[in-house]
Amino acid sequence: MSYPSAGEVLAATADGDDATRYVWIRSDSGGSGGFSTTYLFQTSNDDEFLPAALLDNGVFVPAAPGSDRSVWRQADLSYRYWITSGAGSPTPTLEAMPREIPGGHQIRFLDPAPNAGPTAEQLGTALDRLRDASANATDSERILSSTLRPFLDLVYAGRAPDAWRFLDDAFDARLAALLESGAVSDLPRSREAFRAVLHEQMQRSPFHQELLRRNGGSIAPRDR
Secondary structure, eight states, X not given: OOSEEEEEEEEEETTEEEEEEEEEEEEXXXXXXXXXXXXXXXXXXXXXXXXXXXEESEEEEESSTTOSOEEEEEEOOTTTTSSSOTTTOOOOEEEEEEOOSSSSOSEEEOOOOTTOSXXXXXXXXXXXXXXXXXXXHHHHHHHHHHHHHHHHHHHHTTOHHHHHHHHHXXXXXXXXXXXXXXXXXXXXXXXXXXXXXXXXXXXXXXXXXXHHHHTTTOOOOOOO
Protein backbone atom coordinates (compact mmCIF):
# COMPACT_ATOMS: atom_id res chain seq x y z
CA MET A 1 0.00 0.00 0.00
CA SER A 2 1.27 3.43 -0.92
CA TYR A 3 -0.98 5.46 1.41
CA PRO A 4 -2.22 3.22 4.25
CA SER A 5 -4.27 4.31 7.25
CA ALA A 6 -5.77 2.17 10.00
CA GLY A 7 -8.23 2.25 12.85
CA GLU A 8 -10.74 0.37 14.97
CA VAL A 9 -14.56 0.54 14.94
CA LEU A 10 -17.49 -0.98 16.79
CA ALA A 11 -20.16 -1.78 14.20
CA ALA A 12 -23.15 -4.03 13.77
CA THR A 13 -23.01 -6.50 10.90
CA ALA A 14 -25.64 -7.38 8.35
CA ASP A 15 -25.59 -10.97 9.61
CA GLY A 16 -26.38 -10.38 13.29
CA ASP A 17 -27.66 -7.92 15.85
CA ASP A 18 -24.60 -7.82 18.07
CA ALA A 19 -22.03 -5.11 17.52
CA THR A 20 -18.59 -6.37 16.52
CA ARG A 21 -15.25 -4.68 16.99
CA TYR A 22 -13.22 -4.50 13.81
CA VAL A 23 -9.79 -3.38 12.78
CA TRP A 24 -9.66 -1.68 9.39
CA ILE A 25 -6.76 -0.91 7.07
CA ARG A 26 -7.46 1.54 4.29
CA SER A 27 -5.48 1.97 1.10
CA ASP A 28 -6.01 5.23 -0.82
CA SER A 29 -5.06 5.18 -4.46
CA GLY A 30 -4.05 8.84 -4.44
CA GLY A 31 -5.01 11.48 -6.98
CA SER A 32 -8.38 13.19 -7.19
CA GLY A 33 -10.49 10.15 -8.06
CA GLY A 34 -11.36 9.39 -4.47
CA PHE A 35 -10.83 5.65 -4.83
CA SER A 36 -9.91 3.53 -1.82
CA THR A 37 -10.04 -0.03 -0.55
CA THR A 38 -10.75 -0.84 3.11
CA TYR A 39 -9.74 -4.26 4.46
CA LEU A 40 -11.86 -5.20 7.46
CA PHE A 41 -10.57 -7.69 10.05
CA GLN A 42 -12.00 -9.27 13.17
CA THR A 43 -9.98 -10.64 16.07
CA SER A 44 -10.99 -13.96 17.65
CA ASN A 45 -10.74 -15.21 21.21
CA ASP A 46 -7.68 -17.15 20.08
CA ASP A 47 -5.97 -13.92 19.02
CA GLU A 48 -6.41 -14.74 15.37
CA PHE A 49 -6.61 -11.88 12.87
CA LEU A 50 -9.44 -12.89 10.55
CA PRO A 51 -10.59 -11.25 7.30
CA ALA A 52 -14.17 -10.00 7.59
CA ALA A 53 -14.96 -7.88 4.52
CA LEU A 54 -13.43 -5.97 1.62
CA LEU A 55 -14.99 -2.53 1.12
CA ASP A 56 -14.44 0.03 -1.65
CA ASN A 57 -14.63 3.82 -1.73
CA GLY A 58 -16.06 4.64 1.68
CA VAL A 59 -15.38 5.35 5.34
CA PHE A 60 -16.74 4.45 8.76
CA VAL A 61 -18.68 7.25 10.49
CA PRO A 62 -20.53 7.43 13.84
CA ALA A 63 -23.99 5.89 13.62
CA ALA A 64 -25.34 8.98 15.43
CA PRO A 65 -23.80 12.05 17.06
CA GLY A 66 -21.87 10.91 20.13
CA SER A 67 -22.45 7.21 19.42
CA ASP A 68 -19.65 4.70 19.98
CA ARG A 69 -20.97 2.59 17.10
CA SER A 70 -20.17 3.16 13.46
CA VAL A 71 -21.78 2.59 10.09
CA TRP A 72 -20.17 2.32 6.69
CA ARG A 73 -20.70 5.38 4.48
CA GLN A 74 -20.49 4.18 0.90
CA ALA A 75 -19.46 6.81 -1.64
CA ASP A 76 -20.74 6.58 -5.22
CA LEU A 77 -18.04 7.87 -7.56
CA SER A 78 -20.16 7.51 -10.70
CA TYR A 79 -20.34 11.29 -11.14
CA ARG A 80 -16.66 12.14 -10.76
CA TYR A 81 -15.63 14.37 -13.67
CA TRP A 82 -19.01 13.88 -15.36
CA ILE A 83 -19.86 17.34 -16.81
CA THR A 84 -17.95 18.95 -13.92
CA SER A 85 -14.37 19.10 -12.73
CA GLY A 86 -13.17 16.90 -9.89
CA ALA A 87 -13.63 19.73 -7.39
CA GLY A 88 -17.20 20.31 -8.54
CA SER A 89 -18.19 16.67 -8.81
CA PRO A 90 -21.01 15.46 -6.57
CA THR A 91 -20.31 12.38 -4.47
CA PRO A 92 -23.58 11.05 -3.05
CA THR A 93 -23.38 8.46 -0.27
CA LEU A 94 -25.32 5.50 1.11
CA GLU A 95 -25.03 4.15 4.64
CA ALA A 96 -24.60 0.42 5.19
CA MET A 97 -23.44 -2.34 7.52
CA PRO A 98 -20.63 -4.75 6.65
CA ARG A 99 -21.48 -8.28 5.63
CA GLU A 100 -18.74 -10.65 6.65
CA ILE A 101 -16.95 -12.99 4.24
CA PRO A 102 -17.92 -15.48 2.92
CA GLY A 103 -21.02 -15.03 0.85
CA GLY A 104 -22.47 -12.44 -1.50
CA HIS A 105 -22.35 -8.71 -1.14
CA GLN A 106 -19.92 -7.17 1.33
CA ILE A 107 -22.44 -4.65 2.69
CA ARG A 108 -26.16 -4.37 3.37
CA PHE A 109 -27.63 -0.92 2.85
CA LEU A 110 -29.60 0.80 5.57
CA ASP A 111 -32.91 2.49 4.86
CA PRO A 112 -32.62 6.29 4.86
CA ALA A 113 -34.28 8.20 7.67
CA PRO A 114 -37.59 9.87 6.73
CA ASN A 115 -35.97 13.31 6.98
CA ALA A 116 -32.78 12.34 5.13
CA GLY A 117 -31.45 14.54 2.37
CA PRO A 118 -31.21 18.32 1.98
CA THR A 119 -33.64 20.47 3.93
CA ALA A 120 -35.93 23.05 2.32
CA GLU A 121 -33.56 25.75 3.55
CA GLN A 122 -30.55 24.03 1.98
CA LEU A 123 -32.38 23.63 -1.32
CA GLY A 124 -33.31 27.32 -1.21
CA THR A 125 -29.67 28.26 -0.63
CA ALA A 126 -28.63 26.16 -3.64
CA LEU A 127 -31.21 27.92 -5.83
CA ASP A 128 -29.98 31.30 -4.62
CA ARG A 129 -26.46 30.35 -5.76
CA LEU A 130 -27.88 29.53 -9.17
CA ARG A 131 -29.74 32.84 -9.44
CA ASP A 132 -26.58 34.74 -8.50
CA ALA A 133 -24.57 33.01 -11.27
CA SER A 134 -24.26 34.05 -14.89
CA ALA A 135 -25.15 31.75 -17.78
CA ASN A 136 -21.63 31.55 -19.16
CA ALA A 137 -18.65 29.22 -19.18
CA THR A 138 -17.03 30.97 -16.21
CA ASP A 139 -19.97 30.21 -13.90
CA SER A 140 -20.93 26.87 -15.47
CA GLU A 141 -19.16 24.83 -12.79
CA ARG A 142 -21.00 26.72 -10.05
CA ILE A 143 -24.35 26.17 -11.76
CA LEU A 144 -23.84 22.47 -12.48
CA SER A 145 -22.42 21.63 -9.07
CA SER A 146 -25.14 23.56 -7.23
CA THR A 147 -27.71 21.63 -9.25
CA LEU A 148 -26.30 18.11 -9.18
CA ARG A 149 -25.29 17.87 -5.52
CA PRO A 150 -28.74 18.60 -4.01
CA PHE A 151 -30.49 16.63 -6.76
CA LEU A 152 -28.44 13.47 -6.18
CA ASP A 153 -28.55 13.80 -2.40
CA LEU A 154 -32.36 13.77 -2.64
CA VAL A 155 -32.41 10.71 -4.92
CA TYR A 156 -29.99 8.82 -2.69
CA ALA A 157 -32.14 9.72 0.34
CA GLY A 158 -35.10 8.00 -1.32
CA ARG A 159 -36.77 11.26 -2.39
CA ALA A 160 -36.63 11.05 -6.19
CA PRO A 161 -39.89 13.00 -6.76
CA ASP A 162 -38.49 15.86 -4.66
CA ALA A 163 -35.26 15.66 -6.66
CA TRP A 164 -37.02 16.12 -9.98
CA ARG A 165 -39.04 19.02 -8.57
CA PHE A 166 -35.81 20.63 -7.42
CA LEU A 167 -34.35 20.15 -10.91
CA ASP A 168 -37.32 21.99 -12.42
CA ASP A 169 -36.61 24.87 -10.02
CA ALA A 170 -32.92 24.77 -10.97
CA PHE A 171 -33.82 25.01 -14.66
CA ASP A 172 -35.89 28.12 -13.94
CA ALA A 173 -33.21 29.63 -11.69
CA ARG A 174 -30.28 29.53 -14.16
CA LEU A 175 -29.61 26.02 -15.48
CA ALA A 176 -31.86 26.31 -18.54
CA ALA A 177 -30.23 29.59 -19.54
CA LEU A 178 -26.79 27.96 -19.35
CA LEU A 179 -27.85 24.98 -21.47
CA GLU A 180 -29.57 27.12 -24.09
CA SER A 181 -26.62 29.53 -24.32
CA GLY A 182 -24.27 26.87 -25.66
CA ALA A 183 -21.51 28.33 -23.48
CA VAL A 184 -20.31 24.79 -22.64
CA SER A 185 -20.12 22.79 -25.83
CA ASP A 186 -20.49 19.27 -24.39
CA LEU A 187 -23.67 19.95 -22.40
CA PRO A 188 -27.18 19.08 -23.59
CA ARG A 189 -28.99 22.09 -25.02
CA SER A 190 -32.47 21.52 -23.59
CA ARG A 191 -34.25 20.62 -20.37
CA GLU A 192 -35.50 17.30 -21.71
CA ALA A 193 -32.07 16.30 -23.00
CA PHE A 194 -30.45 17.17 -19.66
CA ARG A 195 -33.08 15.19 -17.74
CA ALA A 196 -32.47 12.21 -20.04
CA VAL A 197 -28.65 12.16 -19.68
CA LEU A 198 -28.92 12.63 -15.91
CA HIS A 199 -31.28 9.67 -15.62
CA GLU A 200 -28.96 7.63 -17.86
CA GLN A 201 -25.94 8.45 -15.69
CA MET A 202 -27.76 7.32 -12.54
CA GLN A 203 -28.55 4.03 -14.28
CA ARG A 204 -24.80 3.50 -14.78
CA SER A 205 -24.19 3.60 -11.04
CA PRO A 206 -23.16 0.29 -9.46
CA PHE A 207 -25.81 1.09 -6.82
CA HIS A 208 -28.64 1.56 -9.30
CA GLN A 209 -30.67 -1.34 -7.89
CA GLU A 210 -30.38 0.12 -4.39
CA LEU A 211 -31.57 3.48 -5.70
CA LEU A 212 -34.61 1.78 -7.19
CA ARG A 213 -35.30 -0.06 -3.94
CA ARG A 214 -35.23 3.02 -1.74
CA ASN A 215 -37.27 5.02 -4.24
CA GLY A 216 -40.13 2.56 -4.57
CA GLY A 217 -38.94 1.05 -7.85
CA SER A 218 -38.30 4.14 -10.01
CA ILE A 219 -35.93 7.10 -10.26
CA ALA A 220 -37.24 8.14 -13.69
CA PRO A 221 -38.05 11.79 -14.40
CA ARG A 222 -41.54 12.73 -13.31
CA ASP A 223 -44.09 14.04 -15.78
CA ARG A 224 -44.01 17.81 -15.93
